[in-house]
Amino acid sequence: MTDHVYRLIEVVGSSETSIEDAIQSAVTKASATIRHIRWFEVIETRGQVENGKVHYYQVTLKIGFSIEDEHVHLQP
Amino acid sequence: MTDHVYRLIEVVGSSETSIEDAIQSAVTKASATIRHIRWFEVIETRGQVENGKVHYYQVTLKIGFSIEDEHVHLQP
Amino acid sequence: MTDHVYRLIEVVGSSETSIEDAIQSAVTKASATIRHIRWFEVIETRGQVENGKVHYYQVTLKIGFSIEDEHVHLQP
Amino acid sequence: MTDHVYRLIEVVGSSETSIEDAIQSAVTKASATIRHIRWFEVIETRGQVENGKVHYYQVTLKIGFSIEDEHVHLQP
Amino acid sequence: MTDHVYRLIEVVGSSETSIEDAIQSAVTKASATIRHIRWFEVIETRGQVENGKVHYYQVTLKIGFSIEDEHVHLQP
Amino acid sequence: MTDHVYRLIEVVGSSETSIEDAIQSAVTKASATIRHIRWFEVIETRGQVENGKVHYYQVTLKIGFSIEDEHVHLQP
Amino acid sequence: MTDHVYRLIEVVGSSETSIEDAIQSAVTKASATIRHIRWFEVIETRGQVENGKVHYYQVTLKIGFSIEDEHVHLQP
Amino acid sequence: MTDHVYRLIEVVGSSETSIEDAIQSAVTKASATIRHIRWFEVIETRGQVENGKVHYYQVTLKIGFSIEDEHVHLQP
Amino acid sequence: MTDHVYRLIEVVGSSETSIEDAIQSAVTKASATIRHIRWFEVIETRGQVENGKVHYYQVTLKIGFSIEDEHVHLQP
Amino acid sequence: MTDHVYRLIEVVGSSETSIEDAIQSAVTKASATIRHIRWFEVIETRGQVENGKVHYYQVTLKIGFSIEDEHVHLQP
Amino acid sequence: MTDHVYRLIEVVGSSETSIEDAIQSAVTKASATIRHIRWFEVIETRGQVENGKVHYYQVTLKIGFSIEDEHVHLQP
Amino acid sequence: MTDHVYRLIEVVGSSETSIEDAIQSAVTKASATIRHIRWFEVIETRGQVENGKVHYYQVTLKIGFSIEDEHVHLQP
Numbered sequence: 001m002t003d004h005v006y007r008l009i010e011v012v013g014s015s016e017t018s019i020e021d022a023i024q025s026a027v028t029k030a031s032a033t034i035r036h037i038r039w040f041e042v043i044e045t046r047g048q049v050e051n052g053k054v055h056y057y058q059v060t061l062k063i064g065f066s067i068e069d070e071h072v073h074l075q076p
Numbered sequence: 077m078t079d080h081v082y083r084l085i086e087v088v089g090s091s092e093t094s095i096e097d098a099i100q101s102a103v104t105k106a107s108a109t110i111r112h113i114r115w116f117e118v119i120e121t122r123g124q125v126e127n128g129k130v131h132y133y134q135v136t137l138k139i140g141f142s143i144e145d146e147h148v149h150l151q152p
Numbered sequence: 153m154t155d156h157v158y159r160l161i162e163v164v165g166s167s168e169t170s171i172e173d174a175i176q177s178a179v180t181k182a183s184a185t186i187r188h189i190r191w192f193e194v195i196e197t198r199g200q201v202e203n204g205k206v207h208y209y210q211v212t213l214k215i216g217f218s219i220e221d222e223h224v225h226l227q228p
Numbered sequence: 229m230t231d232h233v234y235r236l237i238e239v240v241g242s243s244e245t246s247i248e249d250a251i252q253s254a255v256t257k258a259s260a261t262i263r264h265i266r267w268f269e270v271i272e273t274r275g276q277v278e279n280g281k282v283h284y285y286q287v288t289l290k291i292g293f294s295i296e297d298e299h300v301h302l303q304p
Numbered sequence: 305m306t307d308h309v310y311r312l313i314e315v316v317g318s319s320e321t322s323i324e325d326a327i328q329s330a331v332t333k334a335s336a337t338i339r340h341i342r343w344f345e346v347i348e349t350r351g352q353v354e355n356g357k358v359h360y361y362q363v364t365l366k367i368g369f370s371i372e373d374e375h376v377h378l379q380p
Numbered sequence: 381m382t383d384h385v386y387r388l389i390e391v392v393g394s395s396e397t398s399i400e401d402a403i404q405s406a407v408t409k410a411s412a413t414i415r416h417i418r419w420f421e422v423i424e425t426r427g428q429v430e431n432g433k434v435h436y437y438q439v440t441l442k443i444g445f446s447i448e449d450e451h452v453h454l455q456p
Numbered sequence: 457m458t459d460h461v462y463r464l465i466e467v468v469g470s471s472e473t474s475i476e477d478a479i480q481s482a483v484t485k486a487s488a489t490i491r492h493i494r495w496f497e498v499i500e501t502r503g504q505v506e507n508g509k510v511h512y513y514q515v516t517l518k519i520g521f522s523i524e525d526e527h528v529h530l531q532p
Numbered sequence: 533m534t535d536h537v538y539r540l541i542e543v544v545g546s547s548e549t550s551i552e553d554a555i556q557s558a559v560t561k562a563s564a565t566i567r568h569i570r571w572f573e574v575i576e577t578r579g580q581v582e583n584g585k586v587h588y589y590q591v592t593l594k595i596g597f598s599i600e601d602e603h604v605h606l607q608p
Numbered sequence: 609m610t611d612h613v614y615r616l617i618e619v620v621g622s623s624e625t626s627i628e629d630a631i632q633s634a635v636t637k638a639s640a641t642i643r644h645i646r647w648f649e650v651i652e653t654r655g656q657v658e659n660g661k662v663h664y665y666q667v668t669l670k671i672g673f674s675i676e677d678e679h680v681h682l683q684p
Numbered sequence: 685m686t687d688h689v690y691r692l693i694e695v696v697g698s699s700e701t702s703i704e705d706a707i708q709s710a711v712t713k714a715s716a717t718i719r720h721i722r723w724f725e726v727i728e729t730r731g732q733v734e735n736g737k738v739h740y741y742q743v744t745l746k747i748g749f750s751i752e753d754e755h756v757h758l759q760p
Numbered sequence: 761m762t763d764h765v766y767r768l769i770e771v772v773g774s775s776e777t778s779i780e781d782a783i784q785s786a787v788t789k790a791s792a793t794i795r796h797i798r799w800f801e802v803i804e805t806r807g808q809v810e811n812g813k814v815h816y817y818q819v820t821l822k823i824g825f826s827i828e829d830e831h832v833h834l835q836p
Numbered sequence: 837m838t839d840h841v842y843r844l845i846e847v848v849g850s851s852e853t854s855i856e857d858a859i860q861s862a863v864t865k866a867s868a869t870i871r872h873i874r875w876f877e878v879i880e881t882r883g884q885v886e887n888g889k890v891h892y893y894q895v896t897l898k899i900g901f902s903i904e905d906e907h908v909h910l911q912p
Contacts, residue, residue, distance in 0.1 A: 004546055005543060005544065005545050005546070005557060005558055005561040005562075006543065006544040007541065007542065007543050007544075008542040008543070008544065008592070009387065009542075010387065010388040010389075010442070011385060011386065011387050011388070012385065012386040012387075012388065012444065013385050014384055014385070018094075018096055018246075019095060019096060019247060020246055020247060020282070020285070023275070023282060024281070024282050025385060026385055027277055027280060027281070027282060028280060029385040029447060030385075031277075031279075031280030037277045037280065038276065038277060039274060039275060039276050039277060040274065040275050040277060040282075041272070041273070041274045042272075042273040042274070044117070044118075045117070045118040046115060046116065046117045046118070047099070047115060047116050048114065048115050049103055049107075049113045049114060049115060049116060049139075051107075052103060052104060052107030052113065053100070053103070054096070054099060054100050054103055054116075057096070060388070062542070063277075064544065067561060080166055081163060081164065081165050081166070081177060081178055081181040081182075082163065082164040083161065083162065083163050083164075084162040084163070084164065084212070085162075085311065086311065086312040086313075086366070087309060087310065087311050087312070088309065088310040088311075088312065088368065089309050090308055090309070094246075094248055095247060095248060101309060102309055105309040105371060106309075120269070120270075121269070121270040122267060122268065122269045122270070123251070123267065123268050124266065124267050125255055125259075125265045125266060125267060125268060125291075127259075128255060128256060128259030128265065129252070129255070130248070130251060130252050130255060130268075133248070136312070138162070140164065143181060156316075156318055157315060157316065157317050157318070157329060157330055157333040157334075158315065158316040159313065159314065159315050159316070160314040160315070160316065160364070161314075170398075170400055170702075171399060171400060171703060172702055172703060172738070172741070175731070175738060176737070176738050179733055179736060179737070179738060180736060183733075183735075183736030189733045189736065190732065190733060191730060191731060191732050191733060192730065192731050192733060192738075193728070193729070193730045194728075194729040194730070196421070196422075197421070197422040198419060198420065198421045198422070199403070199419060199420050200418065200419050201407055201411075201417045201418060201419060201420060201443075203411075204407060204408060204411030204417065205404070205407070206400070206403060206404050206407060206420075209400070214314070215733075216316065219333060232470055233467060233468065233469055233470070233481060233482055233485040233486075234467065234468040235465065235466065235467050235468075236466040236467070236468065236516070237466075237615065238615065238616040238617075238670070239613060239614065239615050239616070240613065240614040240615075240616065240672065241613055242612055242613070253613060254613055257613040257675060258613075288616070290466070292468065295485060322474075322778075322780055323475060323779060323780060324474055324475060324510070324513070327503070327510060328509070328510050331505055331508060331509070331510055332508060335505075335507075335508030341505045341508065342504065342505060343502060343503060343504050343505060344502065344503050344505060344510075345500070345501070345502045346500075346501040346502070348801070348802075349801070349802040350799060350800065350801045350802070351783070351799060351800050352798065352799050353787055353791075353797045353798060353799060353800060353823075355791075356787060356788060356791030356797065357784070357787070358780070358783060358784050358787055358800075361780070367505075389539065390539065390540040390541075390594070391537060391538065391539050391540070392537065392538040392539075392540065392596065393537050394536055394537070398702075398704055399703060399704060405537060406537055409537040409599065410537075424725070424726075425725070425726040426723060426724065426725045426726070427707070427723060427724050428722065428723050429711055429715075429721045429722060429723060429724060429747075431715075432711060432712060432715030432721065433708070433711070434704070434707060434708050434711060434724075437704070440540070460622055461619060461620065461621055461622070461633060461634055461637040461638075462619065462620040463617065463618065463619050463620075464618040464619070464620065464668070465618075474778075475779060476778055476779060476814070476817070479807070479814060480813070480814050483809055483812060483813070483814060484812060487809075487811075487812030493809045493812065494808065494809060495806060495807065495808050495809060496806065496807050496809060496814075497804070497805070497806045498804075498805040498806070518618070519809075520620065523637060550626075550628055550854075551627060551628060551855060552854055552855060552890070552893070555883070555890060556889070556890050559885055559888060559889070559890055560888060563885075563887075563888030569885045569888065570884065570885060571882060571883060571884050571885060572882065572883050572885060572890075573880070573881070573882045574880075574881040574882070576649070576650075577649070577650040578647060578648065578649045578650070579631070579647060579648050580646065580647050581635055581639075581645045581646060581647060581648060581671075583639075584635060584636060584639030584645065585632070585635070586628070586631060586632050586635055586648075589628070595885075626854075626856055627855060627856060652877070652878075653877070653878040654875060654876065654877045654878070655859070655875065655876050656874065656875050657863055657867075657873045657874060657875060657876060657899075659867075660863060660864060660867030660873065661860070661863070662856070662859060662860050662863060662876075665856070688850055689847060689848065689849050689850070689861060689862055689865040689866075690847065690848040691845065691846065691847050691848075692846040692847070692848065692896070693767065693846075694767065694768040694769075694822070695765060695766065695767050695768070696765065696766040696767075696768065696824065697765050698764055698765070709765060710765055713765040713827060714765075744768070746846070748848065751865060769843065770843065770844040770845075770898070771841060771842065771843050771844070772841065772842040772843075772844065772900065773841050774840055774841070785841060786841055789841040789903060790841075820844070
């Protein structure tokens with residue numbers, strides 16, 4: 001495992017429901033094209049307000065994924 | 077839209093239920109006197125503990141609002 | 153001068169032209185209701201893009217002003 | 229209350245359910261051996277992903293507790 | 305207490321005597337118009353020098369106050 | 381709009397003329413291959429000096445773009 | 457001296473009098489159970505306010521101590 | 533050289549041997565698909581421990597590369 | 609694995625030889641009394657100089673360990 | 685080139701005109717006594733305000749210069 | 761005043777008495793060779809402990825001084 | 837020892853071999869003109885890459901030295 005190389009990309013997910021749902025939304029979208037997502041880190045939590053209500057949450061994540069057996073994916 | 081000016085104020089909301097509820101609590105209170113709240117950013121998440129249970133969450137937000145058509149509101 | 157007290161507020165100005173113009177835009181708006189603005193600090197520089205062009209700059213400032221002889225202005 | 233001394237320790241809790249549950253998980257474990265936990269601060273929010281789903285959240289907390297009447301507990 | 309909302313404002317106090325005196329100076333001035341100040345956090349400590357002597361200290365504080373029963377005060 | 385997902389990439393633009401021109405230079409280059417660029421944030425401003433003159437500015441940006449209707453673009 | 461190992465713990469001291477007294481208060485309490493305290497670093501300075509007066513200062517410290525000849529003390 | 537545009541990507545390399553080897557490991561992997569890598573910056577140094585030994589180092593890097601003559605590579 | 613709780617402690621290791629050796633020195637000392645160390649993060653790298661030579665390196669680490677099956681170890 | 689040593693000094697330049705001009709002002713002054721200035725990094729951007737107008741910009745820079753062939757210049 | 765250039769240097773002062781005295785100690789020493797010191801900023805506050813007592817405070821300052829009419833002083 | 841004053845300067849060393857060698861390179865160069873260097877702190881670790889190999893490491897250090905008995909050296 002010691003020769004693994006990972007890449008980190010930064011993604012913003014959003015949700016009207018919760019912070020957790022905004023995180024999952026970003027992970028789901030990223031998973032559509034990246035196979036080996038392993039972890040995320042929350043970088044920033046923001047949100048939009050309308051008429052005194054939180055309309056939706058926006059969570060910026062770093063998403064880490066293995067590029068071990070899919071080096072074609074490193075192409076930035 | 078390019079000549080908009082926004083102001084940011086810092087507010088701490090709390091809730092026994094969730095982080096999202098503490099955010100809404102702060103936004104609700106701020107909306108009582110500020111008309112054009114547009115967004116928030118989470119600055120810090122803390123909480124109080126009693127008898128080994130999270131008693132309530134305290135979330136510090138920056139709240140951004142337009143001062144376009146209500147410049148009397150800029151009065152600090 | 154040693155008993156001066158200053159207050160800092162956070163404001164976002166914008167401009168289609170330049171970063172300097174976005175700063176002046178925020179200072180001008182703030183000056184409409186605050187008399188003794190003395191200095192600013194740039195906190196963040198962002199911008200909106202449309203069709204591959206910077207549409208406008210958004211600069212977040214802290215603006216410092218004296219509350220010496222206008223203590224009614226401290227009212228947050 | 230002015231001669232109180234508190235200690236802060238750093239703990240990582242995890243949960244498959246939510247960020248709030250991961251926080252409570254860390255507080256519960258810490259409470260098994262520390263009596264006077266008073267507050268926490270969230271330092272970092274991360275998580276593990278499996279097959280495009282958030283598998284669990286990992287929240288790093290600072291936990292503050294009084295060492296007033298239990299100074300034997302300061303033993304690091 | 306769990307539905308309390310606090311506001312944070314940023315103030316700079318100064319004193320020829322000490323850092324503590326500069327803090328009190330800012331708190332005193334803020335107290336002239338804000339009723340429920342609860343706590344402060346030191347953000348920055350600076351000072352002016354004249355002829356090789358510290359002429360005065362300037363301490364930037366965040367001051368937190370309850371807006372529970374005085375919501376008219378939230379007016380920014 | 382609440383189910384939008386954005387991606388952030390980090391780019392360095394340069395210009396002999398101004399900071400604004402270095403920002404536009406990075407945005408222009410990025411726009412050649414990314415369709416839905418929405419915003420940027422300045423991360424760092426540096427520059428090269430030759431013979432006591434600023435030779436060119438180098439501005440590091442985070443550029444945010446929608447991956448809504450072009451999910452093939454998430455390919456890192 | 458090159459094979460020394462130190463440990464850092466985080467402690468909050470308080471005092472009605474001064475920042476220095478709050479620091480000493482934390483060091484005194486920590487010294488009751490830790491023998492080889494060598495240094496401290498101030499992490500944060502806060503305080504409580506009552507009726508417009510600073511009631512007490514709260515200073516968060518990292519305290520460093522040698523675990524050379526008392527390795528039983530590393531027990532966290 | 534003033535119209536160069538660079539891109540920065542974030543990569544984690546690992547090695548059982550040394551921090552330098554973990555850096556080279558990340559650079560080697562990235563070089564398999566990116567032609568014009570110019571520099572790196574160390575963002576974070578971590579490692580895994582097994583049985584009281586450092587098992588391997590994990591170094592997070594930002595890697596900068598020119599996109600001058602290979603703009604197809606900007607495709608994120 | 610999702611109900612694991614970890615604790616982080618901060619330790620300074622030193623070595624005349626290398627940064628890696630200073631890290632191992634801290635991990636070795638910590639392992640004498642903590643069973644389940646899993647990872648470390650480098651917080652700070654410093655060193656002492658004598659006669660123009662680096663005499664030894666000092667590396668501050670956060671060390672993470674599982675408190676799953678040894679909750680008596682949480683005793684701070 | 686691999687045995688080059690650079691020094692960084694911190695300088696504040698000012699200008700009534702623009703941020704770029706304040707940077708050049710600091711570089712020009714530094715160049716009067718330092719021969720091999722190579723690059724700068726913007727650390728902070730502030731400014732003074734008079735009567736609601738930005739009176740001048742103040743930009744704090746780190747300026748890097750080679751001390752290769754002028755080691756007498758390292759004298760701090 | 762808009763064409764002033766300042767330089768910032770970093771100095772550590774110490775005192776057995778107080779933080780303020782450690783600051784003055786650094787300013788006094790710096791004033792022995794620098795004429796136009798104008799301000800300081802506290803960067804870090806540390807201290808040494810002996811036998812459970814703060815032995816002395818160590819305060820790291822940035823000291824700013826004008827190089828307007830003494831450009832020979834810029835010589836780093 | 838309590839009236840010691842130290843100065844900190846920022847230097848970048850480089851080496852084709854290792855991070856430790858880059859540190860020593862900066863310390864060696866600084867020692868050519870500064871007598872009482874005591875410690876260093878690593879501020880940043882970067883490097884140049886050529887043909888997919890780390891060509892050299894560049895380490896930015898703060899170097900601290902006593903100005904006790906050589907106050908002529910404070911001349912910035």
